Amino acid sequence: xxxxxxxxxxxxxxxxxxxxxxxxxxxxxxxxxxxxxxxxxxxxxxxxxxxxxxxxxxxxxxxxxxxxxxxxxxxxxxxxxxxxxxxxxxxxxxxxxxxxxxxxxxxxxxxxxxxxxxxxxxxxxxxxxxxxxxxxxxxxxxxxxxxxxxxxxxxxxxxxxxxxxxxxx
Amino acid sequence: xxxxxxxxxxxxxxxxxxxxxxxxxxxxxxxxxxxxxxxxxxxxxxxxxxxxxxxxxxxxxxxxxxxxxxxxxxxxxxxxxxxxxxxxxxxxxxxxxxxxxxxxxxxxxxxxxxxxxxxxxxxxxxxxxxxxxxxxxxxxxxxxxxxxxxxxxxxxxxxxxxxxxxxxxxxxxxxxxxxxxxxxxxxxxxxxxxxxxxxxxxxxxxxxxxxxxxxxxxxx
Numbered sequence: 001x002x003x004x005x006x007x008x009x010x011x012x013x014x015x016x017x018x019x020x021x022x023x024x025x026x027x028x029x030x031x032x033x034x035x036x037x038x039x040x041x042x043x044x045x046x047x048x049x050x051x052x053x054x055x056x057x058x059x060x061x062x063x064x065x066x067x068x069x070x071x072x073x074x075x076x077x078x079x080x081x082x083x084x085x086x087x088x089x090x091x092x093x094x095x096x097x098x099x100x101x102x103x104x105x106x107x108x109x110x111x112x113x114x115x116x117x118x119x120x121x122x123x124x125x126x127x128x129x130x131x132x133x134x135x136x137x138x139x140x141x142x143x144x145x146x147x148x149x150x151x152x153x154x155x156x157x158x159x160x161x162x163x164x165x166x167x168x169x
Numbered sequence: 170x171x172x173x174x175x176x177x178x179x180x181x182x183x184x185x186x187x188x189x190x191x192x193x194x195x196x197x198x199x200x201x202x203x204x205x206x207x208x209x210x211x212x213x214x215x216x217x218x219x220x221x222x223x224x225x226x227x228x229x230x231x232x233x234x235x236x237x238x239x240x241x242x243x244x245x246x247x248x249x250x251x252x253x254x255x256x257x258x259x260x261x262x263x264x265x266x267x268x269x270x271x272x273x274x275x276x277x278x279x280x281x282x283x284x285x286x287x288x289x290x291x292x293x294x295x296x297x298x299x300x301x302x303x304x305x306x307x308x309x310x311x312x313x314x315x316x317x318x319x320x321x322x323x324x325x326x327x328x329x330x331x332x333x334x335x336x337x338x339x340x341x342x343x344x345x346x347x348x349x350x351x352x353x354x355x356x357x358x359x360x361x362x363x364x365x366x367x368x369x370x371x372x373x374x375x376x377x378x379x380x381x382x383x384x385x386x387x388x389x
Binding site: 134135136139141143148149150 | 275276308309310311
């Protein structure tokens with residue numbers, strides 16, 4: 001991990017190229033996070049790739065409900081020579097969550113991006129094959145969002161026997 | 170003085186009698202006695218049900234952790250070979266019984282249903298464990314209870330059920346197949362009105378029964 005100073009240096013280096021890219025930096029318990037403008041995700045990841053963070057280890061989504069913007073897409077980068085890690089976080093609103101796909105820079109990110117789309121409904125623009133990956137294709141909704149109901153299907157017990165949800169036709 | 174001859178009835182005597190019967194040497198009284206002692210009459214349905222109940226072939230099919238318990242019922246401790254159920258068939262075409270051992274996800278449900286449809290009649294299904302019956306600890310967006318997509322004959326509760334419990338479930342299924350089912354216990358024990366809630370009293374919309382409907386996002 002870069003320390004807090006190193007994180008600020010990286011952030012400043014990116015800001016020198018484009019001032020509106022890095023919105024914030026977070027350094028908590030040794031974990032360095034760049035909070036970026038989601039429209040610039042490709043240029044940030046390209047910059048980090050060229051400065052040593054050659055491996056994109058994971059892409060995942062977070063729902064920060066009730067904070068706004070609710071959704072977060074996190075990119076975990078690894079520098080395999082220096083054994084150094086940095087996280088890149090992009091925050092998105094739920095009404096139209098769109099972000100550029102980084103499959104051109106990191107081809108292996110195709111499946112993780114599909115999973116984030118499946119679970120959180122984030123649309124990755126430019127993704128070659130953006131379909132659901134875990135849930136069935138006709139599934140409605142994005143189940144890892146915090147406003148998705150916890151209980152799935154009503155189950156038939158004695159008290160609701162009359163409703164007969166489990167009726168086999 | 171009357172000499173009382175005891176009729177020998179050991180295995181060799183019966184063997185000789187059977188030989189005489191086959192040769193046609195047994196005459197009226199002996200023949201009648203032999204037949205009444207040695208021949209049982211029954212109906213074809215009962216005989217077939219008896220045979221089916223004692224040779225249930227389960228399908229080699231495991232879904233999750235319950236499958237480990239299911240495997241152990243063929244082991245030396247539970248040993249369902251005692252009852253004639255030990256032949257786990259690898260093809261649904263040859264199996265009589267499907268044991269849904271574990272959680273069924275929404276994506277897996279069509280596959281399970283297809284396997285069930287591929288089995289030949291007569292066929293039975295056991296829903297093993299909490300996940301498969303009421304989704305248990307995995308009661309979330311991904312799972313579906315087994316009653317929703319196929320008919321289940323016996324539910325075995327537990328998380329997971331012990332091998333003895335599954336064995337008990339299979340023996341209950343055998344009773345069901347052989348025609349003396351223990352279903353209808355409420356009628357036998359006059360146990361109506363002992364349900365958790367009376368039928369019709371429960372309304373899923375009311376606050377005391379908290380069940381989410383699919384697609385309802387008002388919950389969390």
